[in-house]
Amino acid sequence: xxxxxxxxxxxxxxxxxxxxxxxxxxxxxxxxxxxxxxxxxxxxxxxxxxxxxxxxxxxxxxxxxxxxxxxxxxxxxxxxxxxxxxxxxxxxxxxxxxxxxxxxxxxxxxxxxxxxxxxxxxxxxxxxxxxxxxxxxxxxxxxxxxxxxxxxxxxxxxxxxxxxxxxxxxxxxxxxxxxxxxxxxxxxxxxxxxxxxxxxxxxxxxxxxxxxxxxxxxxxxxxxxxxxxxxxxxxxxxxxxxxxxxxxxxxxxxxxxxxxxxxxxxxxxxxxxxxxxxxxxxxxxxxxxxxxxxxxxxxxxxxxxxxxxxxxxxxxxxxxxxxxxxxxxxxxxxxxxxxxxxxxxxxxxxxxxxxxxxxxxxxxxxxxxxxxxxxxxxxx
Amino acid sequence: xxxxxxxxxxxxxxxxxxxxxxxxxxxxxxxxxxxxxxxxxxxxxxxxxxxxxxxxxxxxxxxxxxxxxxxxxxxxxxxxxxxxxxxxxxxxxxxxxxxxxxxxxxxxxxxxxxxxxxxxxxxxxxxxxxxxxxxxxxxxxxxxxxxxxxxxxxxxxxxxxxxxxxxxxxxxxxxxxxxxxxxxxxxxxxxxxxxxxxxxxxxxxxxxxxxxxxxxxxxxxxxxxxxx
Numbered sequence: 001x002x003x004x005x006x007x008x009x010x011x012x013x014x015x016x017x018x019x020x021x022x023x024x025x026x027x028x029x030x031x032x033x034x035x036x037x038x039x040x041x042x043x044x045x046x047x048x049x050x051x052x053x054x055x056x057x058x059x060x061x062x063x064x065x066x067x068x069x070x071x072x073x074x075x076x077x078x079x080x081x082x083x084x085x086x087x088x089x090x091x092x093x094x095x096x097x098x099x100x101x102x103x104x105x106x107x108x109x110x111x112x113x114x115x116x117x118x119x120x121x122x123x124x125x126x127x128x129x130x131x132x133x134x135x136x137x138x139x140x141x142x143x144x145x146x147x148x149x150x151x152x153x154x155x156x157x158x159x160x161x162x163x164x165x166x167x168x169x170x171x172x173x174x175x176x177x178x179x180x181x182x183x184x185x186x187x188x189x190x191x192x193x194x195x196x197x198x199x200x201x202x203x204x205x206x207x208x209x210x211x212x213x214x215x216x217x218x219x220x221x222x223x224x225x226x227x228x229x230x231x232x233x234x235x236x237x238x239x240x241x242x243x244x245x246x247x248x249x250x251x252x253x254x255x256x257x258x259x260x261x262x263x264x265x266x267x268x269x270x271x272x273x274x275x276x277x278x279x280x281x282x283x284x285x286x287x288x289x290x291x292x293x294x295x296x297x298x299x300x301x302x303x304x305x306x307x308x309x310x311x312x313x314x315x316x317x318x319x320x321x322x323x324x325x326x327x328x329x330x331x332x333x334x335x336x337x338x339x340x341x342x343x344x345x346x347x348x349x350x351x352x353x354x355x356x357x358x359x360x361x362x363x364x365x366x367x368x369x370x371x372x373x374x375x376x377x378x379x380x
Numbered sequence: 381x382x383x384x385x386x387x388x389x390x391x392x393x394x395x396x397x398x399x400x401x402x403x404x405x406x407x408x409x410x411x412x413x414x415x416x417x418x419x420x421x422x423x424x425x426x427x428x429x430x431x432x433x434x435x436x437x438x439x440x441x442x443x444x445x446x447x448x449x450x451x452x453x454x455x456x457x458x459x460x461x462x463x464x465x466x467x468x469x470x471x472x473x474x475x476x477x478x479x480x481x482x483x484x485x486x487x488x489x490x491x492x493x494x495x496x497x498x499x500x501x502x503x504x505x506x507x508x509x510x511x512x513x514x515x516x517x518x519x520x521x522x523x524x525x526x527x528x529x530x531x532x533x534x535x536x537x538x539x540x541x542x543x544x545x546x547x548x549x550x551x552x553x554x555x556x557x558x559x560x561x562x563x564x565x566x567x568x569x570x571x572x573x574x575x576x577x578x579x580x581x582x583x584x585x586x587x588x589x590x591x592x593x594x595x596x597x598x599x600x601x602x603x604x605x606x607x608x
Contacts, residue, residue, distance in 0.1 A: 002497060003480070003488070003491060006479050006480055006484070007477065007479050007480075010478060010479015010480070011479065288473075288475055289475065291475075292475045293488070293492060295436060295463075295469060296463065296464065296488065296536075297460045297462075297464030297465075297489065297492060298460070298492040299457070299460055302492060373436075374436050375431055375436045375437055377473070377475060378427055378430070378436060378471065378472075
């Protein structure tokens with residue numbers, strides 16, 4: 001083993017080249033996948049940011065929070081009347097024009113939450129009080145847009161974050177900021193404004209319901225409840241996972257999967273080509289020494305093990321560096337507008353790809369060495 | 381005792397129009413305790429014969445016995461084991477591994493044979509001491525002179541106490557003094573009654589060290605006489 005390691009590090013440039021190839025492949029695969037998964041997770045943030053309901057009821061045509069067909073208001077009572085439903089509340093959502101005090105126009109996403117239970121409220125209130133949403137025109141603004149697109153711009157160009165007590169114009173109606181909240185950001189970098197459904201109707205002049213969030217009674221069979229909901233042709237009942245998947249599918253229609261898929265494919269190609277090629281060249285440089293080992297009685301098994309050890313070392317170092325860089329990227333982009341999600345499955349996926357790269361790299365070299373006849377030593 | 385015995389060894393390269401008969405029925409015997417030179421002009425077949433003796437080539441016809449064991453019918457694994465234990469080969473280009481130290485290069489056959497690294501290194505230091513090059517044990521072989529590199533290659537070939545030592549053109553890249561020193565080493569090694577040393581060469585400076593000189597020309601042994 002030490003012989004394999006010494007032969008590996010003895011060829012420093014090639015060794016670094018192979019490690020760099022695997023590092024680059026790991027970085028591209030894991031980082032691009034993590035960004036992609038981060039964006040995908042944003043597409044169903046409505047579901048993840050509201051943890052209490054276990055059932056969501058929508059119009060069958062609704063695909064996501066940006067492609068919604070509203071339900072007539074009366075269906076809220078229909079859902080509430082279904083047996084084993086403990087509670088059901090309306091959640092509304094729509095894109096709406098905003099104008100800041102500085103006169104800046106933007107298109108924000110207005111989210112209407114249940115007036116009485118406040119279900120649908122953002123998970124974290126940083127400033128202000130949630131109950132103040134009951135004030136006429138009261139809204140919560142997400143912290144990213146409060147500091148960004150909705151901030152006041154002074155005459156000297158400095159930005160002053162929007163704060164509690166400031167006012168906005170929402171669809172030609174006056175709104176008062178009663179709180180600043182932290183939420184999962186959406187795919188589009190637009191302001192997220194939370195208000196009660198009562199205020200939502202005033203701002204939007206709409207009388208439909210976009211989503212009904214519901215909770216089944218303890219011990220109830222969720223499948224049976226969903227069947228009862230789905231018996232109404234204008235309603236579609238979904239579990240949390242089902243709605244997440246529907247929103248994901250809608251999001252993937254944008255073609256984003258192909259774009260990120262190409263980046264990941266590029267990482268894989270880089271891994272196979274750079275690591276495979278440089279390691280193969282390194283083996284060619286060492287071929288006479290492998291032939292020597294054969295000539296003095298070394299077996300092909302011993303040489304195969306040597307190459308396997310070398311590939312394992314560069315593979316593990318390259319993988320750890322690449323994954324480490326991706327994790328650092330994740331920490332660096334925390335609390336920014338950049339999307340990032342690194343689940344354990346991504347670790348496994350990247351490991352499998354790196355393993356395949358290493359197997360390919362080792363196989364190329366082992367095949368070459370296996371075909372090498374020690375008689376070449378006599379030809380010098 | 382006879383260490384190497386070749387019986388009617390034939391070897392050809394190419395086919396039909398391009399067929400070259402490198403060895404045309406070689407019969408020879410190399411004894412232990414002697415330094416034997418295999419001499420002949422370029423293309424005479426001496427390197428082919430050495431390759432067959434070193435188990436790097438298989439003859440088309442004939443039998444080769446090393447220490448009374450017929451090699452061509454020996455299974456590959458057993459043949460590898462035999463080479464590890466009884467055969468030392470010194471190639472013209474030496475092939476010292478530059479990423480290993482001198483001591484590690486010498487210890488290589490023992491490590492491959494499964495000896496612990498510590499023990500192999502100990503043994504390599506003993507051999508390097510005998511070869512008067514122990515003071516360079518921890519350096520890279522690329523930092524050594526040609527003569528010193530040749531000594532390292534010899535040390536590597538004899539570390540497993542091989543009874544057969546074969547060497548291809550050991551003095552071709554050496555000056556007068558270094559060549560003389562190396563041939564003295566070979567001479568000393570050949571005095572062991574259990575070791576046979578066979579050297580392929582066309583360097584006349586080596587002739588005075590020989591116990592026996594075998595002339596080969598055009599794939600045939602012309603003469604094989606004891607050297608006074």
